[in-house]
Amino acid sequence: xxxxxxxxxxxxxIDCAGVGRDTxxxxxxxxxAVDQVVHDAVAAAGRDAGALVESLWVDxxxxxxxxxxxxxxxxxxxxxxxxxxxxxxxxxxxxxPHFPAESRVRVPNRARSAALLGSDWARFPYAVQRxxxxxxxxxxxxxxxxxxxxxxxxxxxxxxxxxxGAGGEVGAAFFVDAxxxxxxxxxxxGGVHDPRACAALDGVIIVEYMDHVDQGEDDPPLRxxxxxxxxxxxxxxxxxxxxxxxxxxxxxWIDSWHAGVNPRTxxxxxxxxxxxxxxxxxxxxxxxxxxxxxxxHATTNLASFGHDLSVEGELLYAGGALAPAxxxxxxxxxxxxxxxxxxxxxxxxxxxxx
Numbered sequence: 001x002x003x004x005x006x007x008x009x010x011x012x013x014i015d016c017a018g019v020g021r022d023t024x025x026x027x028x029x030x031x032x033a034v035d036q037v038v039h040d041a042v043a044a045a046g047r048d049a050g051a052l053v054e055s056l057w058v059d060x061x062x063x064x065x066x067x068x069x070x071x072x073x074x075x076x077x078x079x080x081x082x083x084x085x086x087x088x089x090x091x092x093x094x095x096x097p098h099f100p101a102e103s104r105v106r107v108p109n110r111a112r113s114a115a116l117l118g119s120d121w122a123r124f125p126y127a128v129q130r131x132x133x134x135x136x137x138x139x140x141x142x143x144x145x146x147x148x149x150x151x152x153x154x155x156x157x158x159x160x161x162x163x164x165g166a167g168g169e170v171g172a173a174f175f176v177d178a179x180x181x182x183x184x185x186x187x188x189x190g191g192v193h194d195p196r197a198c199a200a201l202d203g204v205i206i207v208e209y210m211d212h213v214d215q216g217e218d219d220p221p222l223r224x225x226x227x228x229x230x231x232x233x234x235x236x237x238x239x240x241x242x243x244x245x246x247x248x249x250x251x252x253w254i255d256s257w258h259a260g261v262n263p264r265t266x267x268x269x270x271x272x273x274x275x276x277x278x279x280x281x282x283x284x285x286x287x288x289x290x291x292x293x294x295x296x297h298a299t300t301n302l303a304s305f306g307h308d309l310s311v312e313g314e315l316l317y318a319g320g321a322l323a324p325a326x327x328x329x330x331x332x333x334x335x336x337x338x339x340x341x342x343x344x345x346x347x348x349x350x351x352x353x354x
Contacts, residue, residue: 004118013045015126021050026080034086034112060089125339133193154304156203195256209303255292260285263348287320
């Protein structure tokens with residue numbers, strides 16, 4: 001086992017999941033979806049930390065419904081202190097009804113190949129990633145004004161909603177508060193900051209990515225006009241109109257949005273091979289701004305690239321990269337120093353957007 005692979009596994013198990021002595025850790029893996037060496041490296045990192053490790057291999061779930069989850073997998077999620085899962089056919093929408101008020105730590109590990117688990121994306125210090133996300137979330141407090149622009153022409157302004165106010169269900173469903181542990185569900189390698197719901201939102205989004213509908217690099221841009229958090233007009237897109245139709249069939253709400261916080265994010269496949277899988281990896285990059293369309297637990301993802309984001313006039317992202325206001329923030333700078341991260345670790349890797 002390489003030193004890089006061991007470092008990625010330790011970052012997942014110890015720094016992200018918080019596994020320690022006597023933790024009851026389940027490592028749940030889907031047959032055919034994860035390298036054996038990745039499963040073994042994660043389990044070994046848990047044992048090295050003094051955890052009580054149990055391994056479980058399960059078959060793929062043929063349908064994304066709550067009643068399709070194997071009983072032994074549900075038992076693992078129910079009984080473990082911490083679950084690290086390599087279980088891509090288990091959707092969060094299907095699992096959520098079983099655990100609507102989650103208190104355990106659950107870590108879906110998307111670094112399911114040896115190459116990914118040993119990459120600098122998986123080795124990017126999780127403490128630094130969390131410090132970046134937490135400072136962004138602090139700065140995006142309810143009532144504050146924000147603006148997003150992009151080179152393609154996205155130009156939105158709005159106000160952050162407070163708890164129990166305007167906004168949809170994404171944050172409540174998938175980013176449950178686990179007290180001092182932070183979010184109960186921690187994506188690895190990750191990452192993104194928590195979705196920010198909008199009390200007000202007006203402007204235009206140029207859609208450079210959308211779930212479920214193929215886009216071509218040479219297609220005319222799809223342009224969404226928004227007022228009071230809802231789409232008011234749709235123009236552009238490919239002549240076949242599939243993008244416009246798919247958006248018009250939604251409820252029209254922009255539920256919430258967030259951006260990536262891991263500057264070393266990579267995607268192991270090209271967008272043309274499987275655009276939704278590509279987005280699942282690449283949206284962890286600061287280069288991508290991710291909007292949730294629809295007030296439901298199964299939102300449609302829209303995105304723009306290379307954005308600037310300012311809150312109350314303070315620039316937090318510039319050109320699809322984390323701005324000095326975040327990287328030089330005392331809490332983030334302290335985490336960077338403690339991790340021994342250098343400038344090369346903090347530079348945003350270019351994303352192959354097409």
